[in-house]
Amino acid sequence: MSKFSISNLDLYYDNGAFHALKNINLELQEKEITAFIGPSGCGKSTLLKSLNRMNDLVEGCKITGKVLLDGEDIYGNMNINLLRKRVGMVFQKPNPFPMSIYDNIAYGPRTHGIRSKVKLDDIVERSLRNAAIWDEVKDRLKLSALGMSGGQQQRLCIARALAVEPEVLLMDEPTSALDPISTSKIEELAVELKKNYTIIMVTHNMQQAARISDKTAFFLLGEVVEYGETEQIFSMPKNKKTEDYITGRFG
């Protein structure tokens, strides 16, 4: 079943001066991992942010078209905060809050009304374990999250996103700052999570896309050039440009 159904989506920055996404039509499947690939500046992050309406924050950003989540128009009457609870996000640059590690993770649950210390403790531990960082931080949960290394920070952010138990997880190059061991843990985790969640991930790492995603969308200059089964895209792309790009990796 398709979780997100995007039709005729156009996105403009600077009040229409820059056409960043051009007539996007995509069906993103539930309980699968979809990878967005493409060269820098092609609009991957932009499309990702349209899925939880983070682009609303950008002044002069205009969107036309339709985005349905479980058949419901997210640009319609849906409560924007509940949308973002359902559609979590991990950013390209790690952005932990300037609070303790514990409070970082507990921020989301608290936002959504969980006050019980026992429950919060449980959520914090579970989320950190899921993000493969529990062992490193369990002794310093009360220390500031800003003192961690880049990789640790990013995993913290993933844990923070998991803590609100979203249905969909948007990830914008979540592993670009991680070492291979954490990366593979996150990848394992993603594969594990897709049993229950829908994951959409921007990545520059071809192998990563090939390794873990079910579907892949290839973007170029704001357009979806090719979208389909990952295996098929990587083994026999229909479009010449896709082929160039994928093989260019090793060229």
Add this chain to the structure above:
Amino acid sequence: MSKFSISNLDLYYDNGAFHALKNINLELQEKEITAFIGPSGCGKSTLLKSLNRMNDLVEGCKITGKVLLDGEDIYGNMNINLLRKRVGMVFQKPNPFPMSIYDNIAYGPRTHGIRSKVKLDDIVERSLRNAAIWDEVKDRLKLSALGMSGGQQQRLCIARALAVEPEVLLMDEPTSALDPISTSKIEELAVELKKNYTIIMVTHNMQQAARISDKTAFFLLGEVVEYGETEQIFSMPKNKKTEDYITGRFG
């Protein structure tokens, strides 16, 4: 010939409370690419920063041991600004100045006394071309660098480092925010540059290390576990931990 000769280097953060680098001994070869690999938090960035004394800025950071650049002690009487001119750096997170693209690139040369507009124009163009970003930005050199995408920003930072024509280029995961096309361009560039320059690069990308580096050093918990020819490290590592790590990548 060895460009950097590091002996008995120990580094402590927080006034000795945290022992981040333990008895490092390395000879980094001139006109080669040396890759630092290892899990997150193992001290790769820390060692890199010790090579151009960026750790001097960290309060409570203490260093013992010796680092020689062309036989000269960089912690001795060397002028720290000249050291940093000779040993350029590209950071993990792109950090362009809040100025125009042109001024970002021209900042370094201007710092070192170049005022002539013609010369500066030339340096700017050359550096941007080398960093594979000229075509994207040539029409908006006067616009703010902050309006660029993450990948573009990082390439700008590489261009900025190249503009001062350093002897050594330290790169801390320079391509972690880049798409494959730019990545391979940068990699090509690195290979090109090593004809004249010495390059030391931290990377999480095993293939990248394998693909372009001549020597590889594997770090674990602040120690150099293994250091040697890249080929040898990746094909038949001497140390069990190295092997685990490298193969863990695909495990």
Add this chain to the structure above:
Amino acid sequence: ACGSNGESTSDAGSDSGSDKEASAEAPTGEISVISREDGSGTRGAFIELFGIEEKDDSGEKIDNTTEDAQVTNNTSVMMTSVAGDPQAIGYISLGSLDKSVKALKVDGAEATAENVKNDTYKISRPFNIATTDKVSEAAQDFIDYILSAEGQKIVEDNGYIAAAADAAAYAGSKPSGKIVVAGSSSVTPVMEKLKEGYEAVNPDAEIEIQQSDSTTGMESAISGVCDIGMASRELKDSETEAGLKGQEIALDGIAVIVNNENAMTDITSDQVKEIYTGEVTDWEDLQ
């Protein structure tokens, strides 16, 4: 004060001159007593002349002004406060009086310069200037001018009372030079007029007036920052000991003022004393 009076009330006053009495009511309620600050020349003269200051057994003077009296150090704040509060009473320099407030007759005598001069209205304070022994020629000439017939006429024209009743005409040497005059803000307005008068007869003189307060004026004169100090009080012993010589240049009457809505027109000095010592706190209790 404040323009509330300056603008709106003075208008009201002019077009309702006749029904002023009609709109005025016999005051009721708590009296808002407003006084000047301790040490000020106005307050000194006021408490002395109304007997609010009394000697105790050991012969020391005690200022019995009620503690509940509001205190201000500023004439226009005093006027604005009285103009805005129907239950207020205060006192100000005669030279500053305008239509925004009403001056009461004290023991039947109206507060006018005329009455002060002929001694029927007793409440007044001196305006002093002070110099050290080393007076410059220019400064001395200016002082001569102030005390001359011309100078004293300017004093009278501005609502103050001349200090020297029949002074001789000015016959100075009109030297050139710069004269700095500093001190009391109460004396400043009349000093500005004197300056303009003097500069008209002696264009070579350059006079600078620094408005601050009496004590600062005296100190500036002692330290040589100014040539002539102005004070709206008598000189203190410590100041004369430091070498200052005082000279009275004018007298300033002090008017007891109430709100325009207050129907009272007359007050006795005993009543003033009762109000200011806090024996009477309600307008209705005033006999």
Add this chain to the structure above:
Amino acid sequence: MDEAIQPINVQSAKQKIKSYSHNPGSLILAGLVGLAALLTVLTLVFIVGYILIKGIPNLTPELFQLEYNSENVSMFPAIINTICMTVLSLLIAGPLGILAAVYLVEYAKKGNKLVSLVRVTAETLTGIPSIVYGLFGMLFFVTTLHWGYSMLAGAFTLAIMVLPVIMRTTEEALLSVPDTFREASFGLGAGRLRTIFVVILPSAVPGIFSGVILSIGRIVGETAALMYTAGTVAELPKSVMSSTRTLSVHMYSLASEGLYVDQAYATAVVLLLIVLIINWISGRIARKIKKG
């Protein structure tokens, strides 16, 4: 073409209000914030309205004659003096405060005793009443240094007064400049000086200017400290050593004996206008510097 775009990502007011029904707490917060802003604006409207109503009818051409005398009580010399005094004070306090803040942020080590001392003294300066500044200035600049009542004495006194304001706001502005800028600059071999003047200070300009504007407010509005240092002569300044009166002092003098209250209100109107103009100009300068 541009107008043809009918964006779907614009929330209607109705949707926004509806979304609050899920988050009553947020609605309360939004309400509080709005209320506070409304209060602030109302206060301003009240005060400015009051000044305008009292002052504008009294604005007469005589008030702007070149020469002051007790008939026309012209405020023209005071206007010029105010501007000179503001510029002079800022010329002293600005560099001093900004450079001091640079030292505190860029040079001093954490936990440095001197830094805490500077901070405590600076904060103490903010609490000293202006009359004490006035008396101090009179005793030190006017008498001890023999500057007499002069613009210079006034400017130095005011400079000490606004120094902590400029220092503190600059410090905050410098602290908020990301460390990555510093790293990048040092990494290119730039020294501290170049890093500070080319990269850090320009990024901190908006913050610094908010401090400068606050200072201008204090300088323009000050009376007590100036009466005892710069004096009250209502003439155009001949040099920095001549005694001057600023608009505020002028207004205070006019009002204090209750003789020229209407003119005092007219002066207040002009004072407001000047503050507005100075703020506007400094805002533009800030934007210029930031653009580079």
Add this chain to the structure above:
Amino acid sequence: MKDIKETVMKYVFLLCACASILAVVLICLFLFANGVPAIGKIGIFDFLLGEKWKPGNDIYGILPFILGSIYVTAGAIVIGVPVGILTAIFMARFCPPKLYRFMKPAVDLLAGIPSVVYGFFGLVVLVPFVRDFFGRTLGFGGSGASMFTASVMLGIMILPTIISVGESSIRAVPNSYYEGALALGATHERSVFFTVVPAAKSGIMAGIILGVGRAIGETMAVIMIAGNQPRMPKGLFKGVRTLTSNIVIEMGYATDLHRDALIATAVVLFVFILLINLLFSLVKRRGTNG
């Protein structure tokens, strides 16, 4: 060569940093030289704890003014700080750009209005209002010139300081915090209040300290509307005299011991402010360590 420039400039910076110390030392010297002997003559306990102030009879007790300053400043904080911080938040994170173009200069203007103008405004608008509404209608009594009026006035006067310093520090918080919170489903308000504002804590605190400094040191407006009775504070709607008012009101005519007692009042004020600041920095150090 370059190094020399760097070193020289470093010391120039250091010198500038010491300017405020120098200023405080000079002011200190001046205050203490004049004030401390007076305190000695009056007796430190009689001076600090005396409930009577009668300069005419050489009785100098400033306890009423110490209390007055504390009450009025506390009142100003209660009124000004919440409104100021909330307005700062509004300006930084809630204000539509069109409104902002009006609000920003408006707040700057508020900072530029001289105290004297505030004072007259208070005298003509606030005092009668307090007298008629609180005093007569609600029956609290008093002539309107009171502790309450002064607190309101000072609350208004510290607004622009708190607002502009607070606003610029809120703006300086990286947007990634805000975005991160929104992406977790937090509302705009929650993101701002629980992520952005805490990150701007130090700047907001600086604004408050500057504001409180202004409240303690403000005189011209306060003396016009506070009543200034030299006696123990009697209630919210009764007049009160603060330390600073006491100095300004009587300095003009004071001589000899009276004058020195006023300067001694300034010494007390000075020490008072110093203590507050030391306390603040102590609390702050605790905060960062804990």
